[in-house]
Amino acid sequence: MSESEPERTTDRDEAETLPTGASSVVTALEDAGVEAAFGVQGGAIMPIYDALYQSDIHHVTMAHEQGAAHAADAYGAVTGEPGVCLATSGPGATNLVTGIADADMDSEPVLALTGQVATEMVGNDAFQEADTTGITRPVTKSSYFASDPDTVGDTVGEAFALARDGRQGPTLVDLPKDVSNAEDVARPGPAEGPETQDIPDEADAEEVSRAAHALADAERPAILAGGGVIKGEATDELRQFAVDHGIPVITTMPGVGAFDETHDLAMEMAGMHGTGYANMAITHCDVLLGVGTRFDDRLTGGVDTFAPEAEVIHVDIDASEISKNVHADYPLVGDASTVLRQLDDALPRSPDAAAWRERCAEWKDEYPMDYDAPEDEPLKPQFVVEAFDEATDADTIVTTGVGQHQMWAVQYWTFTEPRTWISSHGLGTMGYGLPAAIGAKVAAPDQEVVCFDGDGSFLMTVQGLSVAVRENLDLTVCVLNNEAVGMVRQWQDAFFEGRRMASEYPWGPDFATLAEAFGAAGFTLDDYDDVADTIAAARDYDGPSVIDCHIDPREDVYPMVASGGANGLFALQEEHL
């Protein structure tokens, strides 16, 4: 801190009133336990930032608002508490929207605070005005327009609680400048969710009993663990339930980490790029216990052929997910850990599934994730992912962008712990990886953070390197560089007769040099002999480092279920599509 900088004080703890609406907003954040926030300054949000000047909240200045929203999203995913992001009105707010929509699709707790032009100017197309609540309403749990300085802090508290409680998700409070600047405002009360929000805990006991009997009678039972298991803090209950009753566990992509992938019962991820054995198990099971999943189309493939012989038990805290995509024969609306305990209590006996477990084990042998990695050919991305996994601890957090690299990361990293796999699942936002790594590292400074990215994806939010350098965040980015938006290239080869329109990126930058230009450490990797040493050097560097890893540009992601196809017909090579 320079000597000329005014002293920061925090002496308003006991005051009945607060000096400004903005200080009420910041007090509400502090009272809710917020420790960090990610944002970008700008005209209409300046009063809030001025109040943050007096606060102990660690503000991470981002290079772009999209990154602020992704960082807050990852912070929420790692901690379970809402991540906070800030942006000014107009373009600041619209730049947040992609990140908010991403958090909405993945049910990540995020509180977005946006500046707005003064109330009397709203609707006049004033400078940097955008209809932020209107734009964000479809992609938030609720989007608030703060109109009263005496309740603005309570509104922020309510939005915080709403983001955190029940099915998590993003909320937004739009803060007109006159409300933030208003003087002598009431002190906000504790953060409380809206009275209309109903958060179920226990599921209907009769329905639980019916479901438990169906499960006990199953010959081929399977659990499908979704992201709601992790967000509902039900990982322990789920593991216990599966192991006690000998039920194989399949996960969705957001559910990765809910079950230890080294366990015999682990079938790993199902769906478009899931394992062959997970897709066989989900296709042939006769009772499927889905917990905290919305049965997304990337998981189900065509609904007509999804688990076609299974009675579905669906546990979800959000009643609107019941029978939305796949009909629930046994709908259990409630908290995941509570309902799993209820099911455990109601289960008359474990299902007799020894033969089925044997079958699942055979599928693991029949469809191994074994790739060829000839030493005289370019590096295989799967090898690099596995090498990173071997070099790091079990609690290492992995973030990714979106595309082929994301699929190799989820397929070839062995996840054992919840909240270590942080990705853009539902919205599929290229560029998520680096800002998510920043958010994750701020949330968990004692855990190692590795970001796998693609060259196309990394290029979208690469400016975040300046943030990682300034904050001296010790994270490692591994760009699996195939000089293409590879997933598009793979689809063009498979479905568009190889017409590679706008998918090849041979003009991309030298990412090692680019990293150095930002003040980060840069490495280039293109030889099997250097993999271990380069990973070690990048991890040893105290600060952000980037490995530009030149991989085999011909490599495709398999297994693959064609869009809308049957999971059981997953392709193991292009000829199968």
Next chain:
Amino acid sequence: MTGELPGPAPEERPHPSGRRNKQGIRIDPQAEAEPEIRREVLSALVDHEPGVLAEVSGLFARRQFNIESLTVGPTATDGLARMTIVVEETGPGVEQVKRQLRKLVPVHAVRELDAATERELALIKVGDDDPAGVAAVAEMYGGEAVEAGPEVVTVELTGTESEIDAAVEAFERFGVREVARTGTAALAGGTEFTAHETHDNE
């Protein structure tokens, strides 16, 4: 391209014969019938404040729910408005509409109304070539002429949606110039009340 994995090809694997329909319900593929579309009247108590109508109508638009009409007006309780929404959906579709509505923060209660009292108000402007005929048709539908200007007569009617449909058709022979309809407003029958079914999850 590379990246192939070992294992039996798709046609070498066992495949279950079962199927699901578009609602994700397991079916006998031979016996599948098209899902039946129902007309249901929903009543919702909502915060009476700006933006709520946009939130509800936006929900219907983005989730492709089919609504026939939506009316909104204040209630006897300060700060609460009632929305009456007529939807045309399959059974699971109606359930989805209700569940999605309940998730909205400004929505206090939602219920499906059976045995409801339903009314719609219509203003119908017709030509005045045959004033006696217009009056007779208006009377037949329980309406009355509320304005008789040069060349046109405006008739006010209330009734169920189908009664209004029939009336508009009956007025066609006088030359209907303009019609304004409010959409259906409805209340649950007898001692049933919307608020009894608060934000529950069934």
